Amino acid sequence: MSIADNLLKYKNELDGEQVQLIAVSKYQQPDAIMEAYNAGQRIFGENIVQELVDKQVELPGDIEWHLIGHLQSNKVKYIAPFISCIQSVDSLKLLIEINKQAKKHNRVIDCLLQIYIADEDTKFGLGFDEVIELLRSEEYAALKNIRITGLMGIASNNATEKQTNDEFTELKVLFDGIKLSFFRKDDTFKEVSMGMSGDYRLAIEAGSTMVRIGSSIFGKRVIKHFKA
Numbered sequence: 001m002s003i004a005d006n007l008l009k010y011k012n013e014l015d016g017e018q019v020q021l022i023a024v025s026k027y028q029q030p031d032a033i034m035e036a037y038n039a040g041q042r043i044f045g046e047n048i049v050q051e052l053v054d055k056q057v058e059l060p061g062d063i064e065w066h067l068i069g070h071l072q073s074n075k076v077k078y079i080a081p082f083i084s085c086i087q088s089v090d091s092l093k094l095l096i097e098i099n100k101q102a103k104k105h106n107r108v109i110d111c112l113l114q115i116y117i118a119d120e121d122t123k124f125g126l127g128f129d130e131v132i133e134l135l136r137s138e139e140y141a142a143l144k145n146i147r148i149t150g151l152m153g154i155a156s157n158n159a160t161e162k163q164t165n166d167e168f169t170e171l172k173v174l175f176d177g178i179k180l181s182f183f184r185k186d187d188t189f190k191e192v193s194m195g196m197s198g199d200y201r202l203a204i205e206a207g208s209t210m211v212r213i214g215s216s217i218f219g220k221r222v223i224k225h226f227k228a
């Protein structure tokens with residue numbers, strides 16, 4: 001099936017579920033992204049700052065770019081002018097830097113807090129205690145140029161269906177608790193970003209509002225960096 005066919009399949013499936021599709025275009029060349037764009041997709045996820053910046057310059061201006069990979073504080077300045085959502089915020093220090101750069105551009109940048117739910121050492125993210133501590137801090141309360149719109153998590157690789165389901169459920173339960181404690185009157189705190197090509201069905205059943213799908217839209221990734 002073509003990229004357009006794959007997208008159409010997801011659009012039909014997700015429309016009824018009220019779940020947003022983030023097309024993960026990391027390592028994809030601009031022509032593949034344009035194929036998805038021409039089929040109607042407007043939200044794309046990237047995980048490397050340099051690649052994202054190069055693509056943003058070359059591709060249509062109405063694309064909403066989401067950063068889904070680990071972000072170093074010293075690189076925030078490159079994406080601050082245009083990024084729609086930073087899904088991978090994993091420290092207060094990073095959030096403070098995003099706020100500072102957003103302010104320079106007179107913007108409020110939407111952010112998701114990335115929560116560590118996997119049973120692995122390799123994934124970035126805040127622990128459950130850390131996220132509460134962050135939200136209670138005075139430093140966070142002072143930030144006016146960021147807006148936290150939800151949580152993001154990545155399940156363990158190669159886990160059983162039960163384990164994946166447990167991890168997604170933990171994230172949803174945490175989201176519900178945080179919503180009640182910190183964002184009860186705030187309608188913009190509503191996203192639970194979880195689910196990828198291999199596990200998006202389980203994620204939706206557990207309450208995902210945003211799935212991040214790459215390989216089953218674009219085909220297997222050839223790890224070859226995009227060059228502008």
Ligand SMILES: *Cc1c(COP(=O)(O)O)cnc(C)c1O
Nearest residue numbers: 024047068196197212213214215
């Ligand atoms: C690559 C990536 C995805 C998409 O993974 P697929 O298995 O290709 O769908 C989703 N989320 C994050 C954070 C990623 O890095």
